[in-house]
Amino acid sequence: MNKYTVINPHSKFTVLNTHVHNIDGVAKVTGRAEYTFDVKLPGMLYGKILRSPHPHAKILNIDYSRAMEIPGVYGVVTGKDTLGVKQGIWRRYKDLCDEQVLSVDKVRYIGEPIAAVAAITEEIAEKALDYIDVEYEVLPSVYEPLDAIKKEAPEIHEGVERNINVTRHIEWGEVEEAFGEAEYVREDWFKCGGQAHMCMETRAAVASYTPEGKLTVWTSTQSAYYHQALLAGVLGMREGDIRILAKYVGGGFGGKFELDGAQFCSAVLSKKLFRPVKIVFTREEDFIATKRRTPMFYYVRTGVKKDGTLCAREAKVFTNGGAYTGMGATALYLTGFFHSFPYRWKGYRYDGYRVYTNTLPSTSMRGFGAPQAMFCSEQQIEWIAADLGLDPIEMRRKNSHHEGYEVPGQATIASCGIDQCYDEIRKWIDSKGKLPANRAIGISACGFMSGGIFNWFDTPYSFSSAVVTINQDGTVELHVGAQEIGQGSNTTMAIICAEALGVKVGDIKVHSGDTDHCPADLGAWGSRQTLMTGNAVKMAAEDAKKQLLEFAYAQSGLNIVYDLDIKNGWVHAIARPERGEDFVQLVRKALRGKDGQRIVGRGYYTPHRKGMISPAYSYMLQGVEVEVDEETGKIKLCDSMTAHDCGQPINHLGLIGQLEGAFSMAAGYGYLEYMPFEDGKLMNPNLVDYKMIRATEMPPANIAEIDTYEPEGPYGAKEAGEGLTNPTAAAIGNALFHLFGIQMKECPIRPEMILNALKEKKEKEQEKKGKK
């Protein structure tokens, strides 16, 4: 049902580059894995949040005295119980810290928290919400960025002119001169929708504040460290007095590394009541009161030569920022950068405007601005190839990045396998032969980052750290701050540690998701952990190994020109692998030699001098075979092939899972996952009306993995699993273009849009006939 092939495979490793079962597997298939959703503490109260029914209003008064009379209600908190800190994840930039989470005097979107209740049951807490009386002064609202930037639009944040929250400018080369060289210029407007992260585990937190002034929070997070630091900021506490626990997390996808209502309100309630408080969002709350993928309006002008050489591109983007900044500022930059991918432009100019509106805030989501960028770019490239009568694969190929290419002022590409991706997709298309009349194939190319180099969070710590401790029986404790959210980072780190140390994956216990015991790490976002935490783990394991080998050298009496190594728990001279000793024996001797102190290896990673964006980039090309029912406009995905370069694969089983999963989310973005708003209200905040890919909609996901070597990554590895969220929407659009000649400029591509486009096309054809 799926074909997985590795092109140019290497096999110089013992553990790495094999199929390794996820080390959390037994816990997850037996129900033993305990998520925040499952946490129950003695004396625990249940919290519920009162939310704004208005998209824009002043809060004049909150009276919760009636709620307090209900038996079982322990307490209510409002913005007045907080320090009123305007917080945000871009901590270095005060003007981008704009969200109080529990509003003090004004609400800016429907669903914004106003008060929170704690009671002995969830039912009582929910009932108590009806007895909180809020007086509002409703203000005029605005919902679309192109309306919100008008002079007469209501002001959403005080002093923010025309509601422009962030602007970003990227430019290289002489853009107008490069356009001057173009023999063909095309311009298009696109509209890209939002998307819900839709983690299976909704936002959840259990906060427990105790009289000694310590706070422990179990939460569903992508970065335990971020939440430790963010909570410290809003509660006026020291980071070290806050412990975040997140062993198992039911999905993240970019939506769980900012401070959310569950975390903040449970902490404020617990601090007031000195009892543990649990808040779990309902699915509806998770839809209306978290954040979403950033909706974008894209203007794209592209100039090319008649032979298909790309000359220049200019893009202008207006994003619907919703009520607050969140990670939207990063998405605004990254969409502009990846819009240039994976091509070489002589001149490139991007201007992005993130605009506040009175809607659900938008933020990062798997792909981080790039799925929108590629939906526009990769369709326009396809149309240009058709306009010029060129082969779309060859036109892409001749303009693509290559090893050693420098994106001017932005990035240096140290590894790039895209050229072979074109070969693999061509082969796949050829192998399909003639397709049925209602089917066509669309392709789309892209690239993605392997972790960001930026430090808007203003951490004083290394971006990633790891500690390797070796026990007397040869078992290994690996402490990392990398956050396991299902992507398999615990397994990836265990593999890297085992490979570097020369032991088995089963010898390694990974400790993560606990800020009391694990080193700080920025966490799981921007595809950073494999490269950054992976480098830290490799360094820590090599440090421990070096300490062990010192003892082995001392006792071996070998000539200094010979090297020792450890593989599969066997310590040996590389030149004479049969001569050696058992790893455990060496560990015991080393312990004795160190007067009983355990061997501890330390490692860390922070990118330096790696351009503006990321230390490394993945590349990929995807082909999707699409079938359309002309009567209903319904899309069906029949088959797919992804040619993909993630450097050296660490674990093929994990890699396949990441690619298939990213593809399903990307397909959902392309044609199913639609978030319609009316007067600021999301119209489908439930899983009946919000459609996503189910098992019956998922096509085969064939993969050709191009094995390259990325010098900055651990063992040559780079990003996998986020980048593949980027190409699919455009690939579906391109299939429709080849099937019917229609151009889809809005995503998700919904049936009525296809029917309208077909109708329009028919009318135009008839008009032409009539004229003849």
Added chain:
Amino acid sequence: MEKRLLTLNVNGQDYELYINPKTLLVEAIRDHIGLTGTKRGCDTVSCGACTVMIDGMAIKSCSVLAMQAEGYQITTVEGLEVNGKLAPIQKAFIDNGSYQCGFCAPGMLMSAQALLNENKNPTEWEIREGIEGNICRCTGYNSIVRAIDGAAKGKYTEAKS
């Protein structure tokens, strides 16, 4: 509403509960009996995270009242393994990487097992239909389909693993 006494048989064990008659089966299992393997991901009977088996058939436990399940054999994810030995379908999920965050896995495993109880040799399409009621946001389902297919073909029975 007056509380009621009822007995639920979960994973072969009788549990006596004194609960509000409006209590959903999923609430009884998680909150009253304390078996938290079974998850909950929506309020609209849409996601399948709470799927359990009732007399071997897959049922979303948020769609029935606890009282309606009295007298039936209820199986949750905790009931699949026997004396520390994983069931073939659990081994198949591990071998194929058929979960990532793992939140849908308890329900998905129940739908998969119920399908195999009913249909020993499902086609790929029958497998897909069998788990259509379960949302997985992480895997893209194909690895789950491979696992169920492998389990159906006897790849994970005791003798072979």
